[in-house]
Amino acid sequence: MADTSRPNAAMGRLRKPLHFSLSADRGWRQRFQLAATDLEDGARLWRLVWALALADIKLRYRGSALGPFWLTISSGVQIGAMAFVYAGLFRVDIRQYLPFLAVSIILWNFLSSLITEGCTCFSQSDALIKGARMPFTVHAARSVVRNTIVLAHNIVVVVAVLVIMDVDGSFYSLAVIPAFCLWVIDAFAISLLLGAFCARFRDVPQIVASMMQVAFFVTPVMWSTSILENHSRAELLIRYNPFFYMLEILRAPLLGTPVTADVALRALFISAAILIVSWIGFARARGRVAYWV
């Protein structure tokens, strides 16, 4: 009894002096400072982020025999079925179409779930948010990491298709690395923004979900840009479609083709815009999210 009545002495020595102060909203200077502190504290908790994201995946597939490999299987089935149907519809050679479709669909599913799950990153963690003080960036990062783990399972399908269809990697494939980093950073920023916005306005997740549905059809995911060559009006679909550029910078290197400077610059420009808007939005909303969820 005597042992347990007192907190463990050895652990007492691990205490670090901790100072914390918080005041009511004092304008933008304080908001940006708090947002920066939030990011810094969140980065320090990367192991918590990883554990939470991993637990999400584990729980989703607990009790199933194949577990998370259902992700791989269902993507494989989806792509296999679509490839045969659409190769027939578009009258293209399946040997060319299948690798394109596999990469496109897997990337689009990744992008789409990053955005739709980013919307609920705060409202779904309401118990954690109201139970203890925790950096808000942890919840956004959790959504990004969780979806990246899903992608890691799905990418098996892409690799299999690329190997079977004998698509050669090239020097250009190295661009996958910076492009992927850009995606992850953008997704994190968008989750912060949309997560806060959707916590406040509960209709927005539904609106975003239906917009992603539309975006799927107007973005060259299933079809390639060459189809639109003689339709000057339809080309606008691509020219002013941010999803196209973001998709292309990751898709092209995966298929072993070069990313054009035009696409790369526009993708960078879009990312910069996302980062700036998200950071301002997050700084503005951060202190209120706990009231909203």
Place this chain on the structure above:
Amino acid sequence: MAHLTAFNISVDFPLYHSDSRSLKKTILGHASSRLGRDRRSRPVVQALRNISFSLRSGDRLGLIGSNGSGKTTLLRALSGIYQPTAGSLSMEGAVTCLLDPGQGMNLELTGRENIRLRAYHLGLFRPETELLEADVEDFSELGQFLDLPVRNYSSGMILRLAFAMATAFPPEILLMDEWILAGDANFMEKAKLRLEGMVRHADILVLASHSASIIAEWCNRLLWLEQGCIRADGPPMEILKEYLPAHAFQELKTGHADGGREGGEKSGQGIR
């Protein structure tokens, strides 16, 4: 040295999801003082208004007041979950808040996995995590249940786990809601010993409770909240004398801990 200072803290809850027009009717109908409007005339509930106090090491503050008087909101504001609408908060020391036993835990995960999540949250490394796990296992006496999902626990078991996790890594400032009362007598005794040990080592406790006996026993200062404001602030017995109905206070004074709990609940009804 730990300290905690609240300066003029006010918290307004926005009422976004209610129809403001019908709300207007309600306000005009029965002029309740706590539904108001903020500067941009949005409807709000004024949960806390101008709360100021200062605590130093060794202070054990009790919070009393009827349901909805702002006790839990004050605890949340003190732990930094709610950024106050006005005023400021400053503290020195590691804070742990025990607001709701299930909160902050993932009910689908096992007790052990939840302990590990807590360790990550605290930023502990492997040897420290093992210490935490051993301590929680020992203190909570959950045995094999630690390897089962928390959703299979009884509420008393969740409470044991939550309390053990919160106090194993000794917090310098512990903010606690009244649910600790749900523990069985044996566990209560153990929890009390541990809290006393913690407070003996010059830490701060803030406890919200309806139980006069617990408050009288554990706290050396009492804050009486009413409608989000401080109604009285002082030594527990003085405040309780005013707060409790006369017979309940007499019962408490004659000093049997068991009757006191009942008295506390009675008083909650008596005040309204």
